[in-house]
Amino acid sequence: SQQGEEDPQALSIQEGENATMNCSYKTSINNLQWYRQNSGRGLVHLILIRSNEREKHSGRLRVTLDTSKKSSSLLITASRAADTASYFCATVHFSNAGGTSYGKLTFGQGTILTVHP
Amino acid sequence: DAGVIQSPRHEVTEMGQEVTLRCKPISGHDYLFWYRQTMMRGLELLIYFNNNVPIDDSGMPEDRFSAKMPNASFSTLKIQPSEPRDSAVYFCASSALLLSYNEQFFGPGTRLTVL
Numbered sequence: 298s299q300q301g302e303e304d305p306q307a308l309s310i311q312e313g314e315n316a317t318m319n320c321s322y323k324t325s326i327n328n329l330q331w332y333r334q335n336s337g338r339g340l341v342h343l344i345l346i347r348s349n350e351r352e353k354h355s356g357r358l359r360v361t362l363d364t365s366k367k368s369s370s371l372l373i374t375a376s377r378a379a380d381t382a383s384y385f386c387a388t389v390h391f392s393n394a395g396g397t398s399y400g401k402l403t404f405g406q407g408t409i410l411t412v413h414p
Numbered sequence: 415d416a417g418v419i420q421s422p423r424h425e426v427t428e429m430g431q432e433v434t435l436r437c438k439p440i441s442g443h444d445y446l447f448w449y450r451q452t453m454m455r456g457l458e459l460l461i462y463f464n465n466n467v468p469i470d471d472s473g474m475p476e477d478r479f480s481a482k483m484p485n486a487s488f489s490t491l492k493i494q495p496s497e498p499r500d501s502a503v504y505f506c507a508s509s510a511l512l513l514s515y516n517e518q519f520f521g522p523g524t525r526l527t528v529l
Contacts (some may be wrong), residue, residue: 328516329430329518331518332520337523338522338523339418339505339507339520339521339522339523340457340505340507340518340520341520342517342518342519381511385457386494400516401459401462401470402459402518403459404456404457405456406456407456407457
């Protein structure tokens with residue numbers, strides 16, 4: 298299965314602390330994306346890292362990718378109560394179905410992050 | 415842009431009834447996806463379209479499920495007949511090939527309960 302697996306399943310921290318979530322996957326990928334889902338809402342794209350990149354930053358987010366270990370991590374620095382949500386990694390590999398080349402996203406089970414004020 | 419629009423937001427129906435979920439993708443996006451989310455199975459891709467044409471429906475669980483995209487601004491996912499195990503949150507997402515590396519934009523979802 299291409300599915301990413303997040304670790305831990307749940308994480309509870311205090312505001313101001315850093316939160317680290319990990320994702321492992323099984324086969325080669327084109328890129329890996331992280332999404333956030335607030336309770337009762339759809340997923341929101343956070344950040345994307347390509348297979349030839351090792352680290353990427355966006356605001357308080359830092360993503361690393363180790364293709365040799367088939368793993369990625371998402372670090373949220375100086376967490377806030379508003380960061381409370383589920384976080385999903387999604388691996389992308391391209392297929393040529395239907396004559397087009399497009400990357401399907403395969404999502405992991407997610408990490409539930411709770412940030413206490 | 416209003417983002418991806420889904421309706422209804424909530425649907426409660428009885429086993430055996432037909433259910434139709436609707437989606438309006440972001441204007442200009444040429445890919446549309448239907449996902450199902452449950453606690454047990456997580457987020458699963460059911461089917462996706464490119465330029466209104468179904469490309470990959472390998473995730474559709476069984477013949478009771480069907481999806482159509484009659485035009486670039488509208489898609490439906492139909493379950494007939496519905497069963498209690500179909501209870502889940504169904505998400506529609508859209509994307510544009512020109513967007514770098516397939517970022518997808520999700521709608522708010524339809525929470526389906528089949529009694």
